Amino acid sequence: MGMGPARTVQRRRTGRLAGWLAGAVGLALAAGGALVAAPPSPPPAAASVGGTSVTILIERGDATQGFSTPTVTVAGDGTLSVTNLDTYDHTVTSVALDSAGVPLFDVKVLHGTTMAIPAVDGLASGTYEFYCRFHPNMRGTLVVDRAGGGTTGVEPAYDQSLVVPSVLTGSHLRLRMREAHVRVLPTGPRTPMWTYAGTWPGPTIRRPAGRDTRVTFINDLPRGAGAMSVHLHGDHHAAKDDGQPTRFLIQRGRSRTYHYPLTYGGEPEPSSFFWYHDHRMDHTARNNWRGLQGMFVVKDADGRTLRLPTGARDVPLMVADRSFNEGNRLANPFAAGPQMVHRHGEMRFTGEHAPPNDATTGTHVLVNGRYLPHLDVSATRYRLRLLNASSASAYTFALSDGRPLIQIGTGNGLLPRPVARPELLLGPAQRADVLVDFHGEEGTRVALRSVPRTDSTAGTGSRTAPLMQFRVQGAARDPSLLPTRLPTPELVRAPRRVTKTWRFDLTGDPRTGSAWTINGRAFDPDRVDHRARLGTVERWRLRNTSDVTHYVHIHAEQWRTLSRDGRRPPPWERGLEDTWKLDPGEVVEVAARFTDYTGAFMIHCHMLDHEDHGMMARFDVVP
Template sequence: MWGRVRVGAVAVLLATTALVAYDVGGASETPQAFAEPVRNATVVIEEGGARKGYSTPAVTVTGGGTVTVVNLDSMDHTVTSVAKGADGLPVFDVRIAAGTTATVPDVESLADGDWAFYCKFHPSMRGVLTVAGAGGGVEPERPSFDQPLVVPATKRGAEIRLVMRRSRVRTLPHGRRTSMWTYDGTYPGPTIRRRGGRGTRVTVVNRLPKGAGSMSTHLHGDHHASKDDGQPTSRLIRRGSSRTYDYPLTYDGRAEPGSFFWYHDHRMDRTARNNWRGLQGMFIVTDPPTPGLRLPSGARDIPLMISERSFTPSNQLTDPFADGPSMVGHHGEMAWIGPNAPPDDATVGDTVLVNGRAAPYLGVTATRYRLRLLNSSPFSSYNLTLSDGRPLLQIGTGSGLLPRAVVRSSVLLGPAQRADVIVDFSGATGRRLVLESVPAAIGSTGADARETAVMEFRVGASAPDPSRLPSRLPSPELVSPVPATVSKTWTFGLSEGHHSSSWTINGQAFDPTRTDHRAGLGTVERWRFRNTSDLTHYVHIHAEQWRTLLRDGKAPPPWEQGLEDTWRLEPGEEVEVSARFTDYTGAFMIHCHMLDHEDHGMMARFDVVP
């Protein structure tokens, strides 16, 4: 888990590599037996690497040798060590632009053994570098958990005020605090917790530094009016001004079901930057007490925002947007140019944060806990599991409870996805359990998840526990009947010209003045998503709460049979969903929640009309 790979996995990779010969530098070279010295090795990435993986997934080099990466693909890739060093960063990490070569740094310093590596932009690309003979002294560092988890402060009133301002917050366990853009001086911002049906007005004040620009706050997953949706180009919050958002927390005249929403900046072309700098917070809608439903509550109901950032040596955020792509053209013809233009636009952090802190720990009793899991990362996916293999009982999504609890060994969450799970720590007194992300097998769903430790649970003594594990749950009603025909197909793809590119929906980059679909108020529609690109996307729809009907023509898995607002969409995959358009007319958005993709064109507008 910490960078060394299992022997079985290495054997499979080596067997695969031994069958392939590559012509590098004009000479045909076949991998040799480990008994012979291998001074130099080559990692080859062929066309379609994001789908096919490294063409040489296992390479061997003797100590002091050189590892060269040859990228024959049309996309940028990285060769990044899974193992971290004493500074918490990958032991080696090199980006290889499309059509170029690069050398893996510091190989001569590595100790003998197997070093797993992957592509940060396409984590399903995985490989193993074996250092054999006369290696250096660098060993992988087992992660330590040096600072306590902080649960954000809670706001419960009908009138809530959030001030966006720059603040110094504790993210890393040692050294200086990190300057971030925050809601109310903390990252994440305060957690808002309100009963469904109880109207809530949130006033957001912009006191960010000069040059930050106007902002827009979106309550992700909620059902509310278009004017309160955090529009990307209109009703913005200028510096020195404020805007009040009205959230009735009702749906079609009834109290909104218990949900796990989150709020974040949604400014056009700046969403990735503004979220990276800290403009994120959580919002929990609660149900009234339900007889017989005894879920963990109080201090045992914990929201966990999982994200990632990269830091400078002085603990400040890096600026991955400084060399971002430049926009060319105008509305209706927008595209981007530069080395980080689509599809090479992926903001990935080196350090995973939970509730804003790197590698935190939480003391728990040997009882049941309700963990509300949110992936607020700009790009990465996490396949979350516990180090001792104990199950995660999923009881809900971000949009409400499931019809039945689902026992799972791991929970895959892409950007903006949430899961409501129960973990029973009984029998683990005195142990330290790690919540970690483990990629699935290559070729399986979740193969592109990051491999990383997330946080640690330190289990204390047992304690009285009135909660019970549920089987059936009072889940929100799903729209029924649904139309047999598809009203709208949304195709997520990539448009590439001679010198520019953009992410697109239905072949067009986002234009806020263009309406791509109109749905009638009170009608039920069936929509289809289709992915024609080589990368997975995470599709988020504003306005309504949706029922998942089909995934590649089959019934969705049990954990997708409640309400949803964000779906994983793999290359070539199709997903069908349905909802009733109720309560509000106006403009709303559908977009990929990999934030660079959203900023670089993969967003469309639909209008709900009378």
């Protein structure tokens, strides 16, 4: 991704990418063809308009179709504005950054309004890519044609060191939720945030599979924060320990102990990469935005047996976006806007900005709570555990030199075999376990970036942003290996008949009130939308009938992906999962055996505004 003028947002494919992929595939073929390469698809083309007074037009439906005027030219002292005729809010955000790491222009335009983009007045002659932060598949090009100098984009300095969160390993841990001032941006004051144990992210918990674990959370947050609920995302545990949205809440000044046996059907869980976060009804997006997030690694003997990278070469990376006001304080996107109200047991969304605020996104994309950090690495193999902890943004991860990310697992365990991926898409709450090989790269600098999504033109796209930089130092002893096959847990045999269909949509009239819904109904915590019997295997169908992408999370079990649009899932979806991408019109079928625990569990969109605004349902596991 080029950061200055005259550089396109689409990543240039170099011969080096082909070389890396060829090397990875060649390695696999030499070992019996165990490694699968996943090539990208080309992006579509677009039309243009221009003049001295130019308007970027967003028409109804452009959230899926893209800007109606995707290419605009501003000549001389011309002006630029944007008119939004859609029913959704949008932004026009520059890909290029200034010297402070801020987009050269970033304007939010509410539906039915027109906004000027004054920052264009100071830009130097050149070409600048832009996109919508809420719907990143909407992309365009601005050409500035004028004499004289002006502002241009600059490459990030990556001048902060990456912070790897502290690690807790005890069997009974205590984490205090409290406000703290944490270092996020490289200069200026620290940022006040709500934290687990005073840091963001909170401490990473590492526990052996099958070892009983208890975590006590104490709510010492400010009075206005309210009650909290903690969900260990991806784990298999009792309903009372699941982070219920309305029950078993942790009131201010009180504590609650959560019990995580880290077993499944009486056996140790597979090696996994979970995360813990707030799950309070109506406030999940706000509480996560304020900082209540942390990572949880379940380890087993496979890492040692397979000789995967360990210690300082096993690096968890939490990626999340935020926006900031003066004094490095978090922006508050929840201060105004529409409200969720209850009518006859249903949740309805009303107010000035109905339909629901589609997405809470930030101007800064952070890694482990730092903006544009770097990590010094040796010229060896590294294991990166990638987590997208954003409320709404998706990221397509790619390395700047074109080398592939070798995916060996999901957040719920290892895949049957490694997959060489030049790009790797993760939506909110999704995780990936990848290997990166820096052998022979002494003295080089490799950036990890999010690039435009290329696998679909119908779905909501991924952010364009630099994330962090790897600074490759000298060679070092490396006992790790790239495995050709991986031990995976036995996958459940699914029935042919679909037991339950869940349909994700926007229901209601945008002018008078609407809600994100499942099967046409907004969330009601007292309504049971499905009952599954303990010990049985069910096949569920997830169908997206809305015009935006959703990322659907199912609690309680570890799920097998059976099909995507009637076809066998891609290689990276053939392990266990808990969160799936659903593009508009897409259908995914999954299966699980309901094991160990009865009680109430949730299915919901993990784009947290959608969850808070109705797109959640309750299912009960019954004896």
